[in-house]
Amino acid sequence: MANRYWCGECSFKTPWLEESEGLRRQIEHYARKHPGTPPGGHVETRKRGPGTSHACLQLAAIALVLLTIVAACRR
Numbered sequence: 001m002a003n004r005y006w007c008g009e010c011s012f013k014t015p016w017l018e019e020s021e022g023l024r025r026q027i028e029h030y031a032r033k034h035p036g037t038p039p040g041g042h043v044e045t046r047k048r049g050p051g052t053s054h055a056c057l058q059l060a061a062i063a064l065v066l067l068t069i070v071a072a073c074r075r
Contacts, residue, residue, distance in 0.1 A: 002018065002045070003017060003045050004017070009034045009041075
């Protein structure tokens with residue numbers, strides 16, 4: 001699961017990162033750009049990468065269709 005942390009004070013946002021790395025970068029941003037202000041903003045969560053969850057299912061479906069066609073042609 002990847003997270004992107006948004007600053008509550010400006011337009012800064014981290015890239016999609018694991019939770020600990022994203023939080024560390026947000027804290028570093030606040031220390032550099034907004035000293036004395038506690039980290040705020042919001043966290044955006046992406047549960048899976050683009051196209052990764054359905055790729056195996058699509059590949060299996062294509063393989064099944066191809067096997068069905070090959071079996072039908074051999075009769």
